[in-house]
Amino acid sequence: MAAGTRIVLAARPVGEPKDSDFRIETMPEPAPGPGQMLLRTLWLSLDPYMRGRMSDAPSYAKPVEIGQTMEGRTVSEVVQSNLDGYKPGDVVFGANGWQTHALSDGKGVRKLDPSLAPLSTALGVLGMPGMTAYTGLLEIGQPKEGETVVVSAASGAVGSVVGQIAKIKGARAVGIAGGPDKCRYVTDELGFDACVDHRGGDLPGRLKAACPNGIDVYFENVGGAVFEAVFPLLNNFARVPVCGQIATYNAVEMPDGALRTSALTRAILTKRLTLRGFIVTDFAARHGDFLRDVSAWLREGRVKYREDTVDGIENAPQALIGLLRGKNFGKLIVRVAT
Amino acid sequence: MAAGTRIVLAARPVGEPKDSDFRIETMPEPAPGPGQMLLRTLWLSLDPYMRGRMSDAPSYAKPVEIGQTMEGRTVSEVVQSNLDGYKPGDVVFGANGWQTHALSDGKGVRKLDPSLAPLSTALGVLGMPGMTAYTGLLEIGQPKEGETVVVSAASGAVGSVVGQIAKIKGARAVGIAGGPDKCRYVTDELGFDACVDHRGGDLPGRLKAACPNGIDVYFENVGGAVFEAVFPLLNNFARVPVCGQIATYNAVEMPDGALRTSALTRAILTKRLTLRGFIVTDFAARHGDFLRDVSAWLREGRVKYREDTVDGIENAPQALIGLLRGKNFGKLIVRVAT
Numbered sequence: 001m002a003a004g005t006r007i008v009l010a011a012r013p014v015g016e017p018k019d020s021d022f023r024i025e026t027m028p029e030p031a032p033g034p035g036q037m038l039l040r041t042l043w044l045s046l047d048p049y050m051r052g053r054m055s056d057a058p059s060y061a062k063p064v065e066i067g068q069t070m071e072g073r074t075v076s077e078v079v080q081s082n083l084d085g086y087k088p089g090d091v092v093f094g095a096n097g098w099q100t101h102a103l104s105d106g107k108g109v110r111k112l113d114p115s116l117a118p119l120s121t122a123l124g125v126l127g128m129p130g131m132t133a134y135t136g137l138l139e140i141g142q143p144k145e146g147e148t149v150v151v152s153a154a155s156g157a158v159g160s161v162v163g164q165i166a167k168i169k170g171a172r173a174v175g176i177a178g179g180p181d182k183c184r185y186v187t188d189e190l191g192f193d194a195c196v197d198h199r200g201g202d203l204p205g206r207l208k209a210a211c212p213n214g215i216d217v218y219f220e221n222v223g224g225a226v227f228e229a230v231f232p233l234l235n236n237f238a239r240v241p242v243c244g245q246i247a248t249y250n251a252v253e254m255p256d257g258a259l260r261t262s263a264l265t266r267a268i269l270t271k272r273l274t275l276r277g278f279i280v281t282d283f284a285a286r287h288g289d290f291l292r293d294v295s296a297w298l299r300e301g302r303v304k305y306r307e308d309t310v311d312g313i314e315n316a317p318q319a320l321i322g323l324l325r326g327k328n329f330g331k332l333i334v335r336v337a338t
Numbered sequence: 339m340a341a342g343t344r345i346v347l348a349a350r351p352v353g354e355p356k357d358s359d360f361r362i363e364t365m366p367e368p369a370p371g372p373g374q375m376l377l378r379t380l381w382l383s384l385d386p387y388m389r390g391r392m393s394d395a396p397s398y399a400k401p402v403e404i405g406q407t408m409e410g411r412t413v414s415e416v417v418q419s420n421l422d423g424y425k426p427g428d429v430v431f432g433a434n435g436w437q438t439h440a441l442s443d444g445k446g447v448r449k450l451d452p453s454l455a456p457l458s459t460a461l462g463v464l465g466m467p468g469m470t471a472y473t474g475l476l477e478i479g480q481p482k483e484g485e486t487v488v489v490s491a492a493s494g495a496v497g498s499v500v501g502q503i504a505k506i507k508g509a510r511a512v513g514i515a516g517g518p519d520k521c522r523y524v525t526d527e528l529g530f531d532a533c534v535d536h537r538g539g540d541l542p543g544r545l546k547a548a549c550p551n552g553i554d555v556y557f558e559n560v561g562g563a564v565f566e567a568v569f570p571l572l573n574n575f576a577r578v579p580v581c582g583q584i585a586t587y588n589a590v591e592m593p594d595g596a597l598r599t600s601a602l603t604r605a606i607l608t609k610r611l612t613l614r615g616f617i618v619t620d621f622a623a624r625h626g627d628f629l630r631d632v633s634a635w636l637r638e639g640r641v642k643y644r645e646d647t648v649d650g651i652e653n654a655p656q657a658l659i660g661l662l663r664g665k666n667f668g669k670l671i672v673r674v675a676t
Contacts, residue, residue, distance in 0.1 A: 277611055277612075
């Protein structure tokens with residue numbers, strides 16, 4: 001029986017995760033019992049929310065326990081099956097975590113059709129990040145024609161889809177991204193109207209220049225200094241879907257920026273802002289709409305995506321550490337096997 | 339021709355308004371031209387938003403100019419009329435400001451039926467404050483049966499109606515008010531389930547005890563330390579209609595509380611909170627529903643109200659200064675004439 005590999009949480013990170021917070025373990029390839037199937041991981045998704053799962057601070061989901069396999073969404077191939085409806089060679093989407101093999105009873109698993117789209121898109125543009133962009137923008141942001149939509153982490157898995165859907169809905173799309181290469185990609189490849197490099201100095205001034213009519217929707221992925229630059233530009237009745245706060249995920253203490261809480265709540269009142277947090281599962285009922293619309297936009301070339309691929313599950317920890325520093329360029333995925 | 343009285347803004351207050359920020363002027367009783375009527379003010383409403391109008395900080399409405407009559411909603415009697423549909427003796431609601439007499443061309447004016455409800459209620463429970471409570475709670479707060487609704491300034495014109503409607507909708511209503519007399523009124527007269535005195539020490543602890551199941555709706559009237567006490571008790575998916583920030587209206591600088599902006603936005607994300615600012619005119623389309631429902635609840639004794647009456651327009655400045663300190667007990671109105 002071949003040996004598999006899994007990566008477990010070795011310690012709760014303090015600040016930025018480091019190699020020693022993870023542990024690579026070998027494991028025997030598990031044998032499926034009745035009603036089970038054995039899955040071989042092809043692709044593993046790495047996403048910013050994983051930093052939250054490594055911590056035991058209160059959040060919307062339970063943390064990964066010390067010694068437990070790291071959680072994560074996966075695309076896998078069925079190796080053996082004692083489960084009706086699944087046969088060897090089938091490819092499925094699931095959440096099998098950071099491991100090369102897993103048993104499944106079929107719960108939370110969905111069969112993928114390799115002829116429809118590249119399999120890895122089930123982890124990106126046609127998966128959780130795409131659905132996050134679609135529901136957060138349309139359900140909370142509700143962009144109208146001619147409005148200005150700003151999205152942070154604009155070259156990333158979520159942000160890239162937000163801006164492209166904003167364009168499809170007739171809005172002006174302005175991205176915020178880290179570095180000139182990402183900004184060029186956002187405007188030239190994805191078709192945003194503008195993109196501001198948050199590392200390029202005077203973010204408030206350059207963002208203002210990129211948004212001459214103010215900001216009607218701010219899709220919030222990062223928090224921190226980027227939020228503070230956006231904040232004074234919000235128009236009356238602006239909507240702020242709060243999707244992520246990646247700038248603070250590694251923070252040991254909540255950072256103390258220049259913006260006072262009292263100034264924020266005052267502006268919420270006087271500008272009649274809506275700030276609303278969400279996670280993708282809150283809008284599970286929209287999954288059919290999402291797949292229909294975004295699949296069509298992909299086929300029509302109206303939505304594009306970019307993947308940043310890392311080879312080998314043993315490289316997942318360093319890749320996640322890099323993701324939290326903004327090192328990735330596009331949807332970060334790990335090729336676990338081919 | 340009798341002389342009238344008006345109160346104008348003499349200076350923009352720095353911090354708490356003082357007597358010298360107002361000036362009492364006599365004025366000739368104006369004579370109505372064609373298409374105009376002369377109104378005699380009976381009741382003047384005093385409301386916290388007026389502090390904002392005295393300042394030229396950006397807000398949702400233009401400030402009162404120096405030397406201009408202070409703005410305010412009024413109940414008036416028609417003295418002379420050159421306007422079709424109005425005759426001497428008619429009583430109208432309008433926004434004639436802090437003056438004993440005014441001319442009107444009928445714009446923004448609505449006739450009142452003295453047989454339906456006491457005339458002063460057009461400034462309170464059946465007026466802007468009641469409508470603010472009704473729309474903010476039902477449109478944004480959306481309380482469900484069994485949920486916990488907390489409202490600050492609970493004995494005031496808005497807060498008292500918020501809690502009573504929450505009860506009608508089957509929610510648990512918890513007030514926050516200043517002093518034992520107001521708290522007793524809120525529970526014993528208005529029928530809230532509990533009321534916490536924010537002057538009584540350990541507000542966070544006592545609020546938590548009053549909300550054993552956390553807080554699902556927080557109707558925000560005050561901001562500051564009260565908001566910070568409410569904040570950690572908000573449940574997942576809690577809704578926060580942001581209606582007022584009276585604790586900061588006199589602030590020269592935005593105060594720096596214990597709550598970091600980054601902690602607030604993080605909680606918006608992890609708890610999927612909705613914070614939404616509004617002013618009553620945003621929901622103007624609901625005015626008919628409001629009048630129908632709250633009038634019925636008043637007749638049925640399910641909504642009660644309390645007025646705090648000041649005699650004489652010359653006492654309006656001191657009354658507004660007191661309102662911003664929480665001195666009033668119930669809807670603050672000025673009896674200008676009888």
